[in-house]
Amino acid sequence: MSTTETTYVIPEKRELTTKPRFSDKVFRGVVTGGGLTSLVVLGLIFGFLLYQGYDIFRAQGFSFITSSRWDVTFDDAGNIISSDFGLSAMLIGTIICSFIAVLIAVPISVATALYLSFYAPPLVKKFMVTVIDLMAAFPSILFGIWAYAILMPSGAYWAKLLNKYFGFIPVFSNDQQVYDSSPFIASLILAIMIIPIITSISREIFSQAPLDRIQAAYALGATRWAMIRAVVIPHGRSGVIGGAMLGLGRAMGETVAVYTVLNLVFAINWKILFGVGGNVASLILLKFGEATPFEIKALMAAGLVLFVLTLIVNFSADLLVRSFGGKGK
Amino acid sequence: MSTTSSPVDYSAVKPNRPWQASPRDRAITGGIFALSVLIASVSVKLTGFSGKLGFFASFVIIFIAITASREYLRFGNALAKDTLVNTLVAVGAFITLIPIVSIIYTVVSRGFKGLYPGLFYRDMSLNAPNDPLNVGGLGHAIVGTLLLVSVALIISVPIGILTALYLTEIKGNLSRPIRFLVQAMSGVPSIVAGLFIFSAILLPITKDNSSILGSLALAILMVPTVARTAEEVLNLIPNDLREAGVALGGTQWRTVAMIVVPAAKSGLITAVILGIARIAGETAPVLLLAGGGDKFNYNPTSGPMGSLPYYIWRSFGAGSEEAIARAWTGLLVLLLIVFALFAAARFFGNRKVGK
Numbered sequence: 001m002s003t004t005e006t007t008y009v010i011p012e013k014r015e016l017t018t019k020p021r022f023s024d025k026v027f028r029g030v031v032t033g034g035g036l037t038s039l040v041v042l043g044l045i046f047g048f049l050l051y052q053g054y055d056i057f058r059a060q061g062f063s064f065i066t067s068s069r070w071d072v073t074f075d076d077a078g079n080i081i082s083s084d085f086g087l088s089a090m091l092i093g094t095i096i097c098s099f100i101a102v103l104i105a106v107p108i109s110v111a112t113a114l115y116l117s118f119y120a121p122p123l124v125k126k127f128m129v130t131v132i133d134l135m136a137a138f139p140s141i142l143f144g145i146w147a148y149a150i151l152m153p154s155g156a157y158w159a160k161l162l163n164k165y166f167g168f169i170p171v172f173s174n175d176q177q178v179y180d181s182s183p184f185i186a187s188l189i190l191a192i193m194i195i196p197i198i199t200s201i202s203r204e205i206f207s208q209a210p211l212d213r214i215q216a217a218y219a220l221g222a223t224r225w226a227m228i229r230a231v232v233i234p235h236g237r238s239g240v241i242g243g244a245m246l247g248l249g250r251a252m253g254e255t256v257a258v259y260t261v262l263n264l265v266f267a268i269n270w271k272i273l274f275g276v277g278g279n280v281a282s283l284i285l286l287k288f289g290e291a292t293p294f295e296i297k298a299l300m301a302a303g304l305v306l307f308v309l310t311l312i313v314n315f316s317a318d319l320l321v322r323s324f325g326g327k328g329k
Numbered sequence: 330m331s332t333t334s335s336p337v338d339y340s341a342v343k344p345n346r347p348w349q350a351s352p353r354d355r356a357i358t359g360g361i362f363a364l365s366v367l368i369a370s371v372s373v374k375l376t377g378f379s380g381k382l383g384f385f386a387s388f389v390i391i392f393i394a395i396t397a398s399r400e401y402l403r404f405g406n407a408l409a410k411d412t413l414v415n416t417l418v419a420v421g422a423f424i425t426l427i428p429i430v431s432i433i434y435t436v437v438s439r440g441f442k443g444l445y446p447g448l449f450y451r452d453m454s455l456n457a458p459n460d461p462l463n464v465g466g467l468g469h470a471i472v473g474t475l476l477l478v479s480v481a482l483i484i485s486v487p488i489g490i491l492t493a494l495y496l497t498e499i500k501g502n503l504s505r506p507i508r509f510l511v512q513a514m515s516g517v518p519s520i521v522a523g524l525f526i527f528s529a530i531l532l533p534i535t536k537d538n539s540s541i542l543g544s545l546a547l548a549i550l551m552v553p554t555v556a557r558t559a560e561e562v563l564n565l566i567p568n569d570l571r572e573a574g575v576a577l578g579g580t581q582w583r584t585v586a587m588i589v590v591p592a593a594k595s596g597l598i599t600a601v602i603l604g605i606a607r608i609a610g611e612t613a614p615v616l617l618l619a620g621g622g623d624k625f626n627y628n629p630t631s632g633p634m635g636s637l638p639y640y641i642w643r644s645f646g647a648g649s650e651e652a653i654a655r656a657w658t659g660l661l662v663l664l665l666i667v668f669a670l671f672a673a674a675r676f677f678g679n680r681k682v683g684k
Contacts, residue, residue: 045521045525139612142660255612303524314515
């Protein structure tokens with residue numbers, strides 16, 4: 001105890017709080033609102049398309065998916081006598097085209113990604129990564145018109161070869177001997193369009209392969225291929241499948257390129273080399289210009305089906321890519 | 330160096346790189362390459378395996394056969410397989426390059442004919458696509474595309490960046506679902522985005538085409554691109570910066586606004602540019618919503634608006650030789666725009682984060 005008299009000015013106790021200030025509350029509110037936009041937009045898309053297409057779903061019921069006719073009959077006064085809207089031909093066309101596109105694109109993309117990740121010299125790698133990124137930014141109308149003008153002759157020739165040597169398999173048969181504008185060629189251009197996407201996702205996933213295991217494999221004397229087979233492929237498999245599904249989703253929704261290349265006809269066509277086909281997106285574009293208000297409702301319903309289809313594909317793709325991302329580290 | 334047993338002269342030892350291809354290796358590879366080309370071209374001439382495809386296929390098969398068997402004889406099975414795979418993946422990469430080279434070459438060589446100065450300030454109001462190439466132009470289309478893109482930009486950039494900020498700064502409970510939904514949104518087909526705006530706004534309210542509706546649809550397509558790229562960029566900002574901001578007594582709002590966002594500026598610009606590149610050539614929603622105009626229209630809220638994709642689409646649909654040349658010229662202009670955007674994105678993206 002000291003005897004000197006000193007006066008201490010004790011500052012008032014500051015209030016300690018973790019409560020956010022007003023500005024932060026506003027900030028958090030605005031940012032959260034912005035973040036929720038995607039939810040709102042997706043919900044609105046679903047809601048409005050369902051609202052507009054509801055009449056069609058009610059009138060057609062399940063046959064909207066299973067029927068393959070797309071007819072409206074009018075009487076002289078312009079009233080609708082009967083209508084029959086069915087998507088099955090276009091749905092089958094969508095699925096055929098996009099699946100073949102993925103089948104063509106995946107091996108090429110995985111090979112490209114492997115080459116870029118493990119084999120390419122640094123300069124080649126840098127150049128090709130830039131070029132492939134650029135290709136991903138090309139608009140679809142560019143692919144469409146290029147495919148019509150340049151790819152079509154080659155594609156028809158390849159189709160002829162396929163038909164010549166594998167024509168005994170029903171999907172490759174073609175009685176008409178005309179090979180232009182076939183689903184096969186549409187698949188080719190879709191494949192070219194999704195190669196950049198699948199390549200960049202695969203490359204990203206390969207680059208996350210655990211380095212210690214890669215080096216362990218090399219240290220044990222593995223060749224590059226042995227290392228890839230032992231480390232990279234088991235590690236990246238589900239991610240690559242996810243990337244392929246993202247590509248599938250993109251291919252399913254593609255409109256303009258398919259519209260330009262394909263000979264759109266309403267018929268279920270399993271012969272991929274024969275120039276008859278279509279997909280849901282190109283159907284919407286084709287019918288939109290001349291559609292009556294009633295038919296527009298049917299197109300909205302078709303849009304909803306396409307939306308739900310791509311959403312499912314994208315969700316599962318995302319799950320695959322992500323589930324992999326978790327255990328990769 | 331000789332095989333004498335004298336002490337090793339270390340000054341004569343040069344560092345070598347055994348993992349690199351020596352000039353001899355390169356010469357042998359080149360020789361095998363040339364030999365394969367030779368055999369393939371002979372076989373294309375002589376056998377039924379003809380054409381470009383036949384040449385390519387026989388070249389690849391012969392090249393693989395020679396290199397793999399050489400490796401097999403030298404080093405055995407494992408290295409032969411490695412060489413085989415090496416060649417296969419290189420072929421895959423080469424196949425990826427073919428279409429892009431062909432696309433650029435075709436667009437430049439065919440679009441070049443239609444270029445003339447008037448192209449950039451005239452419109453098509455007095456001309457049909459079938460007219461000769463020295464009349465009419467795509468000035469209106471460039472104006473239209475600019476308007477469409479800038480309105481879409483005004484809508485989507487704040488939303489995209491706010492979404493990215495939510496995912497990186499707030500990291501709330503909703504981060505996972507929102508990341509999921511942004512991913513799902515990036516998969517929405519462009520025609521569906523167009524149909525949505527058509528059913529939600531054009532049909533019940535405006536009942537007429539206008540470019541602002543097109544911009545809305547384009548904004549839907551652009552938001553995910555901006556959000557995902559911006560998220561990646563913001564994740565690169567070191568956490569130290571945020572902690573420093575908070576330690577100095579800044580609120581979260583001031584930390585983000587004055588430290589994080591300025592630090593990520595160039596990356597965010599990249600995100601926006603990539604978003605523009607994504608929508609600049611988008612055709613389907615523009616056809617549905619903005620309609621297509623052939624004359625200058627500076628008003629985004631009313632009347633049909635021309636745009637580059639519509640110009641290309643219409644010219645291509647007209648079918649005559651001149652019209653198709655017009656379409657290629659339009660594609661060339663569009664491609665140049667995409668190139669320019671891409672170069673700008675790389676320029677900003679390569680700058681160091683944090684400056």
